[in-house]
Amino acid sequence: MPPLLFYFFALITLGFGFLVVTGRNPVTCALALAASFVGLAALFLSLDAYFIGVIQILVYAGAVMVLFLFIIMLLDIKTEEGKKLNLPAIVSGVLLASLLTLQIIAVVGSTELAQKTSENTPLALADAAGKIGKAALPTITNDLKAGELPDAKLIGFTLFDQYGFHLQVIGLLLLVGTIGVVVLSKRERSAP
Amino acid sequence: MNASIILLLPFFSALVILLGHRQLKGASVLISVGSSIISFIACLVLLAAADDENNNKLLLPFLDVGHFHANIDVLIDKQSRGMMFIVSFIGMLVHLFSLGYMKDDDAKPRFFGSLSLFMFSMTGIVLAGNLIMMFIFWELVGLSSYLLIGHWYQKASAAEACKKAFLTNRIGDFGFMIGILLLFGANGGSVNLDDLATAFKSGPLAPDAPGYSAGFTTAAALCIFLGAMGKSAQFPLHVWLPDAMEGPTPVSALIHAATMVAAGVYMLVRVSFLIEASPLAAEIIAGIGCFTALMAALMATQQNDIKRVLAYSTLSQLGYMVMAVGAVAMAAQHGHEAHGPNPGHPAMFHLYTHAFFKAMLFLGSGAVIYACHHEQDIWKMGGLRKHMPVTFWTFAIGTLALMGLPYVTSGFYSKEGILGAAYDSGCSILFHAGTLTAVLTSFYMMRLLIVAFFGKPRTESAHHATEVPMIMLLPLVLLAIFSIFSAWDGFATPLQALKPAHERPHTTVLVASILAFLIGTIGAIYLYRGKDKDPVNIKLFANKFYFDEMYAVIVRVCQDRLAWIVTALERVFVDGLIVRLPTAIIARLGAATRLLQGGHLQGYTFLLGGGVIGVVYLVVFVLPRLGH
Amino acid sequence: MITLGHYLVVSGMLFSLGLAGVIARRNIIIVYMCLEMMLSAANLALVGFSRFHLVHGLPDYTAQSLVFFTITVAAAEVAVGLAIIVALFRSKQSVDVESVTKLQG
């Protein structure tokens, strides 16, 4: 993935992220967030995580942003934001953020792990089929032999093979979440 | 045996009076007078024994810790016998006199109880064998003078006077105790007078002993002298004696003329080996004595209260005696022993003659005050010669003795002895100042005599003055006899021991004392004959050199103001630092922690972020460098 | 060339942006969005690591499954969070963070 594209998408993600943080109107923030998620999904794709990239767009950019926009519209939040700038909070926020970034850059810079690039760690698709072991489904091994990465299948396989139980828990979590939302947003009849 | 009678009888009489004065009613007076008479008789028996060796008997155990002993042990030698005679004789006379003088006083038991307590403590000082016993009775004498001066405590002036007397004595005792401690340490744990005497001659404190330091001996001598200054009212600590006249007159006669104030001089003569050991101390003592004598004499010339005049004359005579002690010690430094065979000391000689005529003068003034219904101002008296003949004649004898009428009165011999000692002390100022004081003494005493007894009565009370009852006249007559004959050789045998050797004093001394007597008398007669108002008016002397005011300021500034400052500082620093500071810190910490749960969201996230950065920094950058 | 470091730096910057937003902004909705950004920054780092840490020559799918889980949890969380915001708005009529200090210690 040519570096130029990487920088382009990184710029989109960070730029729109910055816009979210500094935006006056919540709606613009919400849309900026969606755009930043798209940029992010592109970065996922550059990392050969196609399934995750798609999921990112579907769930985040799609569902979450829509939810936000819906709520913003519902609550009709005006952009009274500009009343007064809470200077100390902004200063401390910016200060902390810059400190954190510097630290991360310093940390990442100092470890040799970060030097890996997609060139010097190529995916050995061919011999992976052999190594993956008998339990692998024939579809996966055929695609591997054919030389491309069955990303979605592999994720599915790992999810259902190793993390079956966790999936049930996540399912339950989502169920509880939805019930909670319903209970919370019920209008109290008997409220005085 | 009779030493214990002399010492303990007054103590038990005081105790009995203290405990049972309500039941005893009048009897307590008889107990006290009886005890004084018995102790006088016991003293005569003691003198009759006249066994010469100094016996040092242990009477009562007080403190024995391991090898350290500080007990009530009695040292009987010539000096203590002579002094004992004076104390018990004058004590008895004063007891008899106060029977009459205090007849209509409602607190008689308390008065006589305190008198017995005084006799007990004064005997204690005289018979003391070691310095600690002397210190014990030193303070008990201070207590009894406090009780007696403050007898009429309803009067604010008397209450102030007794407090002043006790505190000034206490300052003296402060110095005395330091002196005792120094000697105790240097002499290896014994403060017995004989041991100290030998220690100074041959023992650890002798000049040739190793580690001898002249400074130390001077310091010890001056500290002990500080104790004497407090008791004998020498210059810096003299302010309490004139105010002590607030007490009843018999008290002034006994305590503030004859015995208590003389205790200081008695103690100095007792420790003369210490003063002779340090020339510097001797000079200082002589200087202070001479200055006190001169200053008091000047003040006495301008006093109008009969008792104040006598008080200042006592101060002046005490200065004389202390000067004599210093002078003799200085003379001893120059090698020629001043006194001959018998160990009499000019100061002791003057002390015992002065005791007689000064007690007589005070009792005389008491009779005059009693007759003039408690009138003390001499300018309101006058012409008492005709109304009170016996009192007049005895008072006149006393005055002449004090002025030193040549060859007749005892005062002349003892004053001449002192001037002689001042003369051979090798420091001429002492002699000149002494003669000047003699002039002033005869001047103000003759002034007193003329104004009070001659001329015509100035007020009603002086006009109606009648002779005092017999009980008060008897002591006056007895003391008058002693004022004249006490210096003559054959007279009171026990007192001979106190007279110094009789080598003829230098003619200059003889001429000087006679001249001083004449000049003073003529001056007074010329100035005060037939006057109704004091012609001479020197503000400085009348106000006693403003010492009282100065001391009042010193006390107020140094003590009360300092106390106020120290209290404020103590409250701020100690209380603040140790108590308020920690409580404030803890309160502040409490407030800070409350801030953490302030409830505002951003605060939490900020701290969260800060924490993350801190940890990352620590883990990534610091720990590797520390080698973990 | 694009190294893992680049991805990590981008994820770090995205994370700090989100953190700055959470701290600086007063409107709860915006705070919430920044929270989502921080979560996705974490996902980026995870995907980065899964790509460059090969298991049998293939990317490490456990990391990706973790990303999958985070996304689902984030979704549930957004739902519940917004419900709370709505309930909050109804009682306080404002979405200002300062007004919500009920939990004061």
Added chain:
Amino acid sequence: MSVLELIIALPLLAALAVGLGAPARAASLGASFINLILVLATTVQYWGKTGLAFTYSRPILENPSLSFAVGADGISLILALLTTLVMLAAIWQIEDRPPIFYVSSLLIGGGALGAFLTTDLFFIYAFHELALIPTFLMIALHGRAEPAQRKAVAWKATIYLGAGSLVLLAGLVWLVLEFSGGSKLTFDLEALRSQAQLNPLPAAKQAQIFFVLLLGFGSLVSLFPFHSWAAPAYATAPTPVAMLHSGVLKKFGLYGLIRIALPLLPQGAHVEWVQNALLLMLLGNILVMGLVTIHASRLDDTLANSSVMHMGYIFLGIAAGTDLALKGAVILMFAHGISIALLFGLCGRMRNQLGTLEYNKLGGLASHAPAFTVLFAFGTFASIGLPGLTNFAGEVLIFLGNFTEFKAGTLTSLQWTVILALWGVVMSAVYMLRAYRSIFHGSPATGLFMIDPAFSQRVPFILLATTLLVTGCCPWLLLNLMKSAL
């Protein structure tokens, strides 16, 4: 069953009985009277003996060998005598007060007796704490000032003494650990003492432990920088508590130093920096508190501050450490206990009758209440240190004790402190006589007058005054009890 256990138990049982409803005054008076008789009997029996007597031990724990061991030598008997005397006087002078007064007095007395008569570190400390609690309670409940200020004073005293006891506990634990040498931990004083002789600790360590103990005991005894709890506490405490605490309980710190610190850490006090620190502190006690007392304008403030000041002399005796000085210190503890209790008792009676203790409002009481004046005079002149009363014997021995090792030329820092401390004697005369003069002498102030208390009310004070006179005239009575060198 040693007689000492009976002596300790009696007041505590009486307190229990009064608590459960027995007639308060009769029970407590009876208990303290019997206790006095018992202590006198044991003292007579002890006459001439030396070292520990009447010992009896009930082992409780094995590994840290802990046992309720009682035993008394001259010092603890003298202090027990002091405790019983002051307890009897304090209880006797309580009139128509709720039974809590009797219970607290008995508890303080019993606690103090326990502390003085047991020879086990653990129980010495425990009994002292038992005695402290009623003091705080009484100050808070029945103190003199209005509730808010009273509570503040009680709080201050509690926290201060609590902190002091904690420091003390730390010191004691450190001491015990040092001497256990890792093997068997023992609290028994005798065992520790023999261990101290066998292998004494290095001087530097001794100095450190001694300093910690000094701070702990010091703040219990209002040593100079840690004294600010004392004056307000005594001024506001009800009379019996003030009498008992300032008279008896305060002596525990000093007893602790003499009984625990000095024998186990002989060089502790003589190490340079510890001695200088102690001398500075006790000089602060004498000179600074002397001036503070002179500045006081009320009688109870004067008495409270003067009791803080007199502690300086006892510390001077402990600083010297010589046999003479320590015996002087014990005598001064006894004398100060009696005289301050007498003065506080009289001061309490005056406050009840006159309502105010301000000097400028009082005057001329002697003409109305002669017996009261004589008793107050005894207390005043005792606390001034007049010979013939016990305080003098104690003070003179302490001063002499400091001058035993002496070279003619130079004065050690200890001796310079004595000379400065001697000025305290003048200061105590100043403030006591000012108080006496402004209350008793002079013309009676308008309206304020006081009649003599009935004979039955005077008995406790007469009792204390005669003790002062008897032991003052013959201090060898006390000295013979302390034959064994300290």
